[in-house]
Amino acid sequence: MRARIAALALAAAGITGLTAAPAMAAPATSGTDAVACAAVLNQPCVSHQADGEGIVGVAQVSADPGQLTLVRVEIRTQEAWGSPWETVASATTVRYGSATAVTPRVTATAPRLICATAGPALDVSQQVTTCTRPF
Structure with missing residues (x-):
């Protein structure tokens, strides 16, 4: 039963991710990278890692080990002041307990x-x- 629920949630997250960010469909991540943030249950912690090669978005959430948890992270850019924010990279993770998602590297300036x-x-x-x- 848990496997069916997890598969359903993963499919729903994938569909939601594709409709929210049609420019780039990102794979699910393993959730092994850590982000330093407060451990507030079900409240996402968001950060980024930048270097000379680009930027990576990182999101982490703390959750009860028995809870099927979703975490989605997006990098958004704006072409000109006042124009809409557009998603250029995203990643989604669905798993039991705490989870982390990391976007692919983006070189947007x-x-x-x-x-x-x-x-x-x-x-x-x-x-x-x-x-x-x-x-």
Whole structure:
């Protein structure tokens, strides 16, 4: 039963990710990278890692080990001031307990921000989204 629920949630997350970010469909990640942040249950922690080769978005969420958890992270850019933010990279992880998602590397130089959505995978009303300030 758990396997069916996990498969259903993963399929739903994939469809949601593809419709929210049609420019790039990202694979699910393993959730092994750590992000230093407060351990507030079901509240996403978002950060980025930048170097000379680009930027990577990272999101982490702490959750009860028995909860099927979703975490999605997106890198968004803005072509010109006042134009809409466009998702250029995203990643989604669905697993039991705490989870981490890491986007593919992006080399965008336009203003960027990182957004993360996380919480119980089977209850969208309890998922929380948070974003960094543009940088």
